[in-house]
Amino acid sequence: MLRARRLFCNSLRLRSSSAPTEVALRRGQHVLHPEWAALAEKQLKGKKAEDLIRETPDGIAIKPVYTKRDTADLPEELPGVWPYTRGPYPTMYTYRPWTIRQYAGFSTVEESNRFYRNNIKAGQQGLSVAFDLATHRGYDSDNPRVRGDVGMAGVAIDSVEDMKLLFDAIPLEKMSVSMTMNGAVLPILAMFIVTGQEQGVPEEMLTGTIQNDILKEFMVRNTFIYPPEPSMKIVADIFQYTAKHMPRFNSISISGYHLQEAGAGAVLELAYTIANGLEYCRTGIQVGLSIDEFAPRLSFFWGIGMNFYMEIAKLRAGRRLWAHLIKEKFNAKNVKSLLLRAHCQTSGWSLTEQDPHNNIVRTVIEAMAAVFGGTQSLHTNSFDEALSLPTLQSSRIARNTQIIIQEESGITTVADPWAGSFMMESLTNEMYDAALQLINEIEEMGGMAKAVADGIPKLRIEECAARNQARIDSGVQVIVGVNKYRLEKEERVDVLVIDNTAVRKQQIAKLNKLKASRNQAAVEQCLNAISECSRSGERNLLALAVEAARERCTVGEITDAMKKVFGEHRPSDRMVSGAYRHEFGNHEEISMAVNRIEEFAKNEGRQPRLLVAKMGQDGHDRGAKVIATGFADLGFDVDIGPLFQTPREVAQQAVDADVHCVGVSSLAAGHKTLVPELIKELCDLRRPDILVICGGVIPPQDYDMLFKAGVCSIFGPGTRIPVAAVQVLADIERNLVKRQQSM
Numbered sequence: 119m120l121r122a123r124r125l126f127c128n129s130l131r132l133r134s135s136s137a138p139t140e141v142a143l144r145r146g147q148h149v150l151h152p153e154w155a156a157l158a159e160k161q162l163k164g165k166k167a168e169d170l171i172r173e174t175p176d177g178i179a180i181k182p183v184y185t186k187r188d189t190a191d192l193p194e195e196l197p198g199v200w201p202y203t204r205g206p207y208p209t210m211y212t213y214r215p216w217t218i219r220q221y222a223g224f225s226t227v228e229e230s231n232r233f234y235r236n237n238i239k240a241g242q243q244g245l246s247v248a249f250d251l252a253t254h255r256g257y258d259s260d261n262p263r264v265r266g267d268v269g270m271a272g273v274a275i276d277s278v279e280d281m282k283l284l285f286d287a288i289p290l291e292k293m294s295v296s297m298t299m300n301g302a303v304l305p306i307l308a309m310f311i312v313t314g315q316e317q318g319v320p321e322e323m324l325t326g327t328i329q330n331d332i333l334k335e336f337m338v339r340n341t342f343i344y345p346p347e348p349s350m351k352i353v354a355d356i357f358q359y360t361a362k363h364m365p366r367f368n369s370i371s372i373s374g375y376h377l378q379e380a381g382a383g384a385v386l387e388l389a390y391t392i393a394n395g396l397e398y399c400r401t402g403i404q405v406g407l408s409i410d411e412f413a414p415r416l417s418f419f420w421g422i423g424m425n426f427y428m429e430i431a432k433l434r435a436g437r438r439l440w441a442h443l444i445k446e447k448f449n450a451k452n453v454k455s456l457l458l459r460a461h462c463q464t465s466g467w468s469l470t471e472q473d474p475h476n477n478i479v480r481t482v483i484e485a486m487a488a489v490f491g492g493t494q495s496l497h498t499n500s501f502d503e504a505l506s507l508p509t510l511q512s513s514r515i516a517r518n519t520q521i522i523i524q525e526e527s528g529i530t531t532v533a534d535p536w537a538g539s540f541m542m543e544s545l546t547n548e549m550y551d552a553a554l555q556l557i558n559e560i561e562e563m564g565g566m567a568k569a570v571a572d573g574i575p576k577l578r579i580e581e582c583a584a585r586n587q588a589r590i591d592s593g594v595q596v597i598v599g600v601n602k603y604r605l606e607k608e609e610r611v612d613v614l615v616i617d618n619t620a621v622r623k624q625q626i627a628k629l630n631k632l633k634a635s636r637n638q639a640a641v642e643q644c645l646n647a648i649s650e651c652s653r654s655g656e657r658n659l660l661a662l663a664v665e666a667a668r669e670r671c672t673v674g675e676i677t678d679a680m681k682k683v684f685g686e687h688r689p690s691d692r693m694v695s696g697a698y699r700h701e702f703g704n705h706e707e708i709s710m711a712v713n714r715i716e717e718f719a720k721n722e723g724r725q726p727r728l729l730v731a732k733m734g735q736d737g738h739d740r741g742a743k744v745i746a747t748g749f750a751d752l753g754f755d756v757d758i759g760p761l762f763q764t765p766r767e768v769a770q771q772a773v774d775a776d777v778h779c780v781g782v783s784s785l786a787a788g789h790k791t792l793v794p795e796l797i798k799e800l801c802d803l804r805r806p807d808i809l810v811i812c813g814g815v816i817p818p819q820d821y822d823m824l825f826k827a828g829v830c831s832i833f834g835p836g837t838r839i840p841v842a843a844v845q846v847l848a849d850i851e852r853n854l855v856k857r858q859q860s861m
Contacts, residue, residue, distance in 0.1 A: 151185045158182070174428060175586060176385035178548050184540035192543050197492075197533045201441040203434050203546065205492040206457040210533035211524075217495035218520045219296060220513065221246040221463065225269035225621045227283040233510075234288060240514065241521050244294040244326075246497055247284070248272035249306070251735035251788075254341040255762070256302040256677030259625035263764060266734045266788035266795075269621030271507065276625055276674070277632050278667045281309040282316060291319045295326035296371070296461065296495075300335050301343040303328060304352055305676040308663035311364075327368035327417055327461070330356055333394045333566055334373050337575045338380035340689070340737025340761055343677060346571060348652070348684040352659060353398065354405040357412045359660040368417045370398060371461065378421030379467050380740045381583025384428040385549060387421065389556035390566070390575055392439050396557075397566040399448055409448040413455035420493070422484040423465045427545055429484070430536060433460060433491030435549040443557070462488035463497040467740070469504040471815075471835040473599030474611055477501035478515060485519055489529055490536055496520055504835050506613035506817045573692060581694045583740050584747045588701035591838040600836040613817045618791055629672065636670040644669050645679040652683035691758045693743065698839065699751035708752070711840045714847055715753035725755040726850050727777040731768045732761050733796065734788040741814050742783035748839035749846075765792055769799035772808050778850045779830075784814040794827040807857055809849055813837070 155167035162169070170182040181188075195201075198208030207213075220242050234245055250272040252264035258276050259268045268274050275281055285295075290313070299306045307328050314324050332349040335342040342349065353370065360369040374382075374391035382390065395416065402412045418436065422429050440458035444450045464484035469477045478501045485498050498516040500508030508516070523529060536542040563569050570576070589595040596602050644666035651657040659680070666676050702708055719725045730746045732739060739761065750756040757775050759768055772780050780800075782793055789812060800808050812824060813833040821832055830849050833842050 150181060151183065151187065154183050154185070174383065174425060175582065175589070176383035176428070176552065178385065178428065178545070178552060180427070180545070181541075184544055186540060188540050188544040189547075195537070200456070202437040202457060204534040204537050206437065206459055206494070208533075210492060211489075211530035212533055215524045215530050216489065216493050216520075217244045217294065218242055218517065218524070219244045219246045219461070219495050219497045220517055221248050221296075221298065221497045225273065225616045226624060227273055227275070227280045230273040231284055231286050231288070233513075234284075236510075237513070237517065238288070238293075240517060242517060244296065244495060245288070246296040247298065249297075249299060250274045251341070251737075253306070253673060254299065254301050255735045256305070256343050256673060256681075257735070258629060258672050258674030259622055260629055261674060263762070264735055265622065266618060266791035267736070268618060268625060269616055270618055270788055271736075271785075274621060274625050275306065275309070276629050277670055277672050278309040278312050278316075279628065279632060279670070280625075281306075281313045285313055285317070289319075290314045290317055291323045293325075295324075296329075297326070298329045298371075300329055300332050300339075301341045302673055302677055303330050303332075303356065304659055304663040304680075305667065305671075305673045307356065308660060308667040308676070309673075311664050312667045321363050321367075322365060324364060325366045327371045328356070329373060329419070330370040331373045331394065331398075331419075333397060333570055334376050334391075335737075336570045336687070336689070337377065337390070338382075338579060338740075339376040340739060341735075342687050342737075344680065344684040345687045346567060348680070349687075350401055350567065351655065354401050355659045355661075357398075357402045357407060358405055359658055360415065361407060361411050365415075368415045369412060370415075371417045371419045372398065373419040375419050375421035375463050377579060378423060378465065379738075380579050381586060381744075382579045383582055383586075384423070384425060384432045385552045386556070386579065386582060388432050388436055388439070388549060389553040389560070390579075391418065391420075392436065392443065392553065393557050393560040393566045393569075395440065396443060396447065396561070399444070400565065403448070409444070409450045410452040410455050413444060413448075413450060414452060414457075417494075418458055418460045420460055420462045420488075420491075421465055422462050422488045422491075424468050424480060424483060426483060426487050427541065428549070429487035430491045431542060431545040431549045433462075433488070433493065434534075434536075434542070434546045435553060436460070437492070438546075438550055439553060439557070459494045460492075461495040461497070462491070462493040464488070464499045466499055466503055469499060469501070469835075470597060470600050471504045471818075472608060473605050474501050474504060476599050477504065478519075481516060482519055485523060486529075489523060492534060502611055502613055504815060505611060506815070507616065509612060509614045573690070577692060577694060580740075580743050580747070581697045583744050584694050584697040585701040587744045587748065587839065588698045591840065592702045592705060597836070601838070608818075610818065613819065615819075618788070632670055632672070640669045641666075641671050641675070644671055645675055648676060648679040649682050652680045689761065691760065693750065693756070693758060694747050696751060698744075698748040707840045711752050711843050714844060718847060718851065719753070722854070725753060726779070726847055727755040727757070727775065728846070729757045729759055729768070729772050729775060729777045729780045731759040731763060731771075731780055731782050731796075733763050733765055733768055733782060733792040735762055736785050736788060737761055738785045739783070741785065742781075745781060745783070745813065745839065745842075749843055752840065752843050754843065765795035766799045768796055769803055769805075772800065773803050773805050777808060778853070779809040779811060779846060781846075782810060782812045784812060784816055789814075789816055790820060790823065793824060793829060797828040807853065809853055811846060811849070813842075 158167045172180045197205040251267040253275045257264045372395045374387040377387045437458045441456040464481045498519045500512035500516040502512045809830045811831045
């Protein structure tokens with residue numbers, strides 16, 4: 119095991135540090151065509167043609183020109199034919215275009231239902247439900263730990279009554295519903311099933327997908343509840359139940375999207391997502407299912423970023439990889455078991471707060487890549503999502519982006535139009551080979567579950583995120599409007615505002631009414647049965663959750679019934695060291711920041727000390743980890759707080775660690791409630807001198823409110839780490855002088 123881990127890490131280190139020409143010339147097909155190279159060098163005036171080879175962050179070499187020799191051994195392939203590189207279906211979009219989805223959920227079920235129905239009228243073809251973070255983590259809206267999360271970044275669901283209102287007047291026998299849910303997957307799927315039944319739709323008629331991808335939660339997104347082993351039991355029970363009762367429903371959506379959003383490049387996303395899929399296949403087989411009983415209902419979910427060629431090749435290589443590996447490892451007989459069917463979503467991370475209308479163009483490029491790659495459904499992000507939840511106008515633009523591609527561009531008239539391209543076929547092969555190497559290394563470790571338990575994928579993705587941020591901060595990777603072509607003055611964009619307090623009050627009132635009207639004896643019987651099954655493993659948890667939902671047990675009650683037995687997962691906090699500074703390289707700006715921090719430490723007798731904190735149920739920690747890594751590499755003494763803290767817990771940790779400053783990372787709009795509470799808690803603990811700064815997705819309209827509450831500085835998306843570090847150091851120095859003067 120140790121040797122496998124060492125090989126894995128060494129291979130990654132080699133891949134990330136190799137020079138472009140070394141990577142490009144490692145294999146025969148990477149050699150440039152000699153006639154073209156000679157012509158190019160005449161134009162290049164002394165430079166070598168190999169200087170034009172560019173390496174992606176994944177270590178894939180992109181040549182300036184490709185010829186027939188790059189695909190000399192390419193066999194003829196067809197869409198819908200093994201190994202499905204060109205698409206899972208023969209006719210692809212020439213017969214039926216991809217499904218237009220829009221991932222959405224807003225505050226209350228009533229508001230979300232109204233939004234869904236309007237979108238369906240405007241051309242949306244499938245629903246993708248976004249739940250709030252309280253629901254994701256299995257809390258009812260009246261739980262004090264979720265005060266700042268209810269109705270923010272998604273819709274609040276506490277019971278089957280909420281679910282019925284969410285889908286009111288939406289015929290579930292006709293509408294495909296995708297639900298992004300992993301932690302509280304059992305109560306949410308159970309409530310969806312009961313909602314269908316009470317609409318008059320039997321569960322065998324329900325169509326759609328439940329994400330149910332818990333491995334990636336442990337790797338990046340962090341909306342887990344239970345430890346890995348019982349979490350995989352839940353996955354297996356869902357496989358069993360849906361295989362028996364829900365033939366039209368996809369029992370899992372294996373997600374690479376969240377890996378990419380957390381920092382993984384295209385190759386890493388491809389490899390780890392396929393490796394997760396293999397682990398889920400083993401899980402199904404371990405509970406007595408044959409591969410052909412459940413594999414036809416597995417689906418995948420890819421993120422689509424701004425590297426246009428790489429994203430197209432990723433989808434093509436992914437289909438070939440899945441077909442080969444499922445046949446080779448599990449001897450699948452059903453052709454449908456071999457098909458990798460995919461939903462795609464344009465990148466949220468690529469969206470910028472600065473000059474946000476540029477995001478419309480970014481989303482178009484990413485949507486085109488997903489379509490050229492052969493996705494089966496697609497969500498396009500709204501341009502204002504780096505600022506806040508999308509407005510009705512920005513959602514319409516995002517949806518119409520897909521409609522225009524389908525209806526006006528002519529793209530749908532040809533299946534896999536990139537087939538036969540020297541460049542695309544070569545790049546597809548390259549991605550296949552690179553991803554397969556990583557998959558094999560994970561398999562040598564014993565599979566993805568063991569690799570996740572060791573923390574290797576998480577650290578590797580965090581290292582990629584730190585390196586990527588360094589490339590942006592140093593200007594090597596251009597982001598228009600952020601580190602190049604910046605506006606002198608940013609225009610103000612209207613954003614959607616959710617009244618978190620009002621939503622929570624409404625949800626609590628509904629909960630109280632529900633609990634007063636239900637059969638409490640039946641509720642307790644259902645919850646006890648779930649706890650007993652969690653102990654014994656002898657029955658199916660989803661079947662029991664369906665009964666509990668029918669008796670009006672809540673999301674929190676069903677979750678707690680399992681939590682009594684399974685306990686809660688407590689992740690360890692580790693930080694990547696050196697990746698940011700190494701990738702940035704020797705630069706005057708870095709040296710200046712380091713020298714200032716060293717001078718501070720010399721004068722004060724210790725380094726500037728920063729606590730990076732996440733409050734509420736927002737588990738997206740890419741930004742927090744990148745800041746922690748970057749600041750530590752520059753010389754700050756950095757603590758990382760645990761996920762899911764309350765303001766009181768963060769304040770206490772800040773006091774105990776005697777930090778100069780708390781940096782609050784916000785992504786899910788809870789800052790308006792949680793940050794003022796944190797400042798109050800610091801005052802109550804008699805440490806008002808500890809500074810509070812904020813970063814992340816915070817609408818500029820909220821800045822004044824936060825400053826008035828006592829926040830010292832706010833750093834939005836696109837802020838360069840050396841600039842932020844120097845600013846925070848200056849804030850600390852001013853605060854220390856102020857304290858000394860007041861003594």
